[in-house]
Amino acid sequence: MESMNNKDPFESFLEKQSFSEKASDSLRSRLETSASWNRPWWKNPTTIAFMAACLIVVVSFLLLLVARSATKPLVKPMAEQVPVFEEPVSTPPEIIAQNGKSSPLSPFQQHLEDAEPEFNLSFIDRPVNFMQARREYADLI
Amino acid sequence: MKTENTNENLISEYAKDPKRGFEQIYRTFADRLVQYAVHSFRLSAEEGEDAVHEALLPWVQDPLKMREVKNLRAYLYASLRNACLKRAGQARSGVMPEDMAAAEGPDIHLQADVANALSRLPEDQRETVYLKIWGDMTFAEIAELQNVNLQTVASRYRYALAKLKEILQWNP
Numbered sequence: 001m002e003s004m005n006n007k008d009p010f011e012s013f014l015e016k017q018s019f020s021e022k023a024s025d026s027l028r029s030r031l032e033t034s035a036s037w038n039r040p041w042w043k044n045p046t047t048i049a050f051m052a053a054c055l056i057v058v059v060s061f062l063l064l065l066v067a068r069s070a071t072k073p074l075v076k077p078m079a080e081q082v083p084v085f086e087e088p089v090s091t092p093p094e095i096i097a098q099n100g101k102s103s104p105l106s107p108f109q110q111h112l113e114d115a116e117p118e119f120n121l122s123f124i125d126r127p128v129n130f131m132q133a134r135r136e137y138a139d140l141i
Numbered sequence: 142m143k144t145e146n147t148n149e150n151l152i153s154e155y156a157k158d159p160k161r162g163f164e165q166i167y168r169t170f171a172d173r174l175v176q177y178a179v180h181s182f183r184l185s186a187e188e189g190e191d192a193v194h195e196a197l198l199p200w201v202q203d204p205l206k207m208r209e210v211k212n213l214r215a216y217l218y219a220s221l222r223n224a225c226l227k228r229a230g231q232a233r234s235g236v237m238p239e240d241m242a243a244a245e246g247p248d249i250h251l252q253a254d255v256a257n258a259l260s261r262l263p264e265d266q267r268e269t270v271y272l273k274i275w276g277d278m279t280f281a282e283i284a285e286l287q288n289v290n291l292q293t294v295a296s297r298y299r300y301a302l303a304k305l306k307e308i309l310q311w312n313p
Contacts, residue, residue: 014275017252020252021179022175023193026190029196031167032201035160
């Protein structure tokens with residue numbers, strides 16, 4: 001590789017031998033006529049083809065919509081029916097049961113009130129310390 | 142390095158303004174590309190121009206795509222090479238490098254001798270020496286273009302130079 005980097009005098013000699021061929025004006029003008037910047041978009045066949053394809057798709061879609069709407073039966077859609085507004089019921093609900101005016105207690109509460117207490121739920125004789133509690137509830141432990 | 146910068150500048154100019162950028166690319170490369178087609182593939186001037194036209198056509202037709210090109214010079218030579226290879230098999234006509242000797246001027250004779258010597262090289266060697274000396278390409282770029290390894294390119298170049306020296310009877 002090192003030897004490649006050293007310029008051979010023969011290489012320098014060859015480099016000086018420039019060739020005389022020139023690109024002609026016709027080549028330039030041919031390229032210029034094909035250049036996209038010299039051709040408006042409406043003259044571009046690709047653009048025209050693309051736009052024509054889009055147009056065909058849109059027209060087909062519209063025709064399809066028209067055809068579908070023409071074949072549909074003339075039924076008024078549900079959404080167009082005006083909903084009937086129902087007035088909320090303002091009458092008070094019917095009384096099924098009511099306490100007597102004299103006593104505010106219900107019959108059951110009244111019954112409990114009248115009856116003798118059958119059992120005492122007070123904890124007046126509850127064990128006061130741990131040892132008493134163990135003795136009291138020995139049969140449960 | 143200077144050429145690399147020029148390539149980068151040309152591409153960035155082309156990306157900014159394709160019309161102006163292409164003007165510069167054309168000015169820089171058109172003649173060299175025609176010469177490459179004529180001397181490396183032994184095409185006639187007309188065929189060479191057709192090949193150059195084919196190689197440059199995407200640059201005027203599709204700037205959005207072409208501004209993505211990284212190595213301008215290598216890309217141009219590669220696309221021209223493909224265009225030339227398509228034509229190389231066809232019958233050749235028109236002015237051949239050997240006929241250039243008929244032109245006037247002492248330097249023209251010398252060019253004709255070089256062109257003639259070049260035409261007597263095998264195709265691979267001719268292309269290699271052309272791209273290295275007049276195409277300003279590196280061995281790595283030529284290897285990539287010809288789809289061979291670096292050593293093969295270096296060998297082809299060495300053999301080509303030796304043969305050219307012999308043909309031209311070059312004495313320093």
